[in-house]
Amino acid sequence: MTLLDTPAAARGLLTGDRYRAELDDGRELYLDGTRIGNPAEHPAFRPAADELARLVDLQHDPDHRELLTWKDPDTGLRLARAYQPPRTLEDLRVQRRSAEFWHAEALGQQGRSPAFMASIAVGVYDFRHRLATADPRFGANAEAWYRYCAENDLVLSHALGDPQIDRSTDPVDDPDLALRVLEENERGIVVRGAKQLTTLAPLAHEVLVYLSASFAERRGEQFVVWFALPLNTPGLVTLAREPLGGESWGHAHPLGARYDEQDAMLFFDDVLVPWDRVFLLRDGQLAREGLGRINAWSAYVGHIRYRERLRTLLATATLVAESIGVDGFRNIQEDLGRLAGYAELTEYFLDAAEARGAVTDGGLFAPGDTAASRVWSAEVAGSAVEIVRRIGASGLLIQPTAGDLAHPRLRPHLDRYMRGKGIDAERKSRLFRLAWELTGDGFGQRQDLYEYVHRGDLARNRINIFRRYDQSAARERLLKLVAPPSVTPQEGQS
Template sequence: MTIESPARPPATPLGLQTSTRYLDSLADGRQVWLDGQRIIDVAGHPAFTEAAHELGRLFDLQHDPALRDQLTTPAPGGTHRLSWAYHLPTTVEGLRAKRHNADVWMHESWGQHGRSPAFMSTIAVGIYDFRRRLGTNRPEFETNAENYYRYCADNDLVLAHALGDPQIDRSATPLDDPDLALRIVAENSGGIIVRGAKQLTTLAPFAHEVLVYLSASFANRGAEQFVVWFGAPINTPGLKILCREPFGHGGFGHAHPFGRRFDEQDAMLFFDDVFVPWDRVLLLHDGALAREGLGRINAWSQYVGQVRFRERLQSLLSVGLVLAESIGVDGFRNIQEDLGELASYIDILDYFLDAGEAGAHHTDGGLLAPAATPAAAVWAAQIASRCTEIVRRIGSAGILMQPTEADLASTELRPFLDTYMRGKTLPVDQKARLFRLAWDLTEDGFGSRQDLYEFVHRGDITRNRINLLHKHKNSAHVERVRSVITQPISS
């Protein structure tokens, strides 16, 4: 096959996205596949159009005079504006500006966009911050990292990241079977050629670029040649995007108000001898550096991710409160206790966010990074399903059976609906929409995907717990116990 180089970045920055520019940009020849068919018009396809237009709507908010300064800031040199998500923070004020930018993005999407541009842009910030360490792998990688960040920031690009390797045989390594990992099959003066796959790349059909990294796990088992980081345009020749079944498109009428708007899509990426120019390669064959980099480049995304999770919990709490009122159980002590538990988790997230700012530190890359809060990742994975369960238990069987909009419009059915399916505080039409919203958040395919996403997207919870244990196992408190048992304790 002929390997072609992807188009070079535009010399003149395009600046902030608009909905029109964003939607037009998705028609770039990308190979998006769904249900055995290649999708030529992503923005116009029924499975993707509402989600794509929702992202476009969010980009247009950056041009709203009421939100402009909260969402954007002048670029260095003042020739155009950048999203605060792409801002390189060097002060606490700059760090908080990223948080306030995320507040808008996450509020507008009800906390449902786990990989929103407001989140993914911070990964590019992390790549920039880690540039000098990448330069220890090869000097040119420092320049590549800085240029890649500036290209993404100046053009307000939507990023996806490809992390996980194919889930074929987790007991083996690519030394046993090279198809277990993305790998370099050739190098030449122009770049590298990669073959393989990456799984669960969220946002891929809606993105402009994909960042490939994480493969440090194989280095623990002697397979460092499979460690490779790079950035690639989504429309790179040879890159195929296989999408899962979309959510929110079953049922009737307005049955899935969130699923249709906020399904980010998850995809497998197949790299069929994809050419990556050297100026887009960021790291090669250094497992120790890759492991170090994973935490470094995600410092700001973890911080912004907590803003998103807080908004998701606020949405669940608000729906739960109105559900309880609508059927007259809001005065029950067990319901109040459950909702109070959910409210406590929202406050705890505020504490984590404040802790990140209070412990912020300057990195060797020259930026101000929020303090790491690894316990937050473990805690969030533990309580996420419980939060969904609280709302599910309040609505109970009522979540399963609600009339559609067509039912509500039926003159023959409506008297029965008004009599037997109304709520204590809401007429039947509002109660039906409320309960369908709860169904979308907690029970249907979209709600179940969101629940699973909360458990897996922060990384393996077992590994995260073990890492926390290692942090404490050699502490002074442990040594205190060792010392006190070396001889009998005196009375």
């Protein structure tokens, strides 16, 4: 069965139970040298899978159904709101409210939420007519894949980055540096290589693979390919990194347990990609054009998620300051004001994206360009975390565990010396451990690094903004100002 045949097999909105069951699909997934069966049942992945299951179940809650889902007029199926192609500004704003709800539930910690990845599938759908200019099959494939994902409410991942082997060498000289097409045959294309930092791959149904912008201009055509595959495709090997949830020290890791999305390496061991799964092939110019186009909505959803992360950091910093009686100090209020300003600015960026939105040549309403605000977000991410760290200071490093709090010899000392202002030792411990997890432990450091790298190469993004920024009017005014004055013949003789 091809993707073009799938409407009759559509399963509609995902449920938590169905999601867990569908992860048991025979994929070749490894963690710490061991092959994993169903990741939803493995202790390293189960808490995050359960949290995703909880969130998708909210789509069926009568209180949230209208916000989180929509009815496709073509099929009559009720689908996830994130998969709705926005055709008007109001459609886009409804998607914003839906994404705001999701990311508030996840405290802004899910960078690769299903809402984020669904918006990239919408982008592929919007770009289908341009893909069809290279090959009519590719445009039809893109539309069919989008419908397949939407009508089955699939959880997606995407793979862009190449292995960090030798970035000074061109892949043409060392083909292992990038995923490449080995051959084309009557069934499809065969690819070999790897992709790194494929976030959420161990917990996703499918992966979308497309060309990384970092190397788009210096590759041979065999490296230019877009396609999508189920993560249980034969020859596709997923290597998960070490989990960041930490040991189960009682209340120590509430975020890492729920929201460690798992980053992974994908190894393509001569994988056959059927023709109906190929969207673009050997066309670097079209690939470069498409990179920005298909990510227009995901960049917008990414800002929604980042705003919620900033709100979480601000609320945590405020509670920590209050718990030790420093919230009235001028320097602390200044720090909290800076963090509040960051959160407020993300709201402005979202409003600006909507105000600058327009209908694309694919027929959808796309947010305006968000490149400068994405660069700003990466630039302030470390500062936002540092504010929380600075307010908590040394208290972030030593807080009692659940076992310490339960010990009769220790508890009197904890109640006397590790309490806070109007807060007992246990509650203060939970709060400070949450702050540490956001900013200092493995999970917090991963989240901080993610904010810096996931929007792409920062230097390249700055250069691209500079190159396309229209300076013509300002340049003309300045050139007139510094031009030598005109001298008439009479003035020259006097």
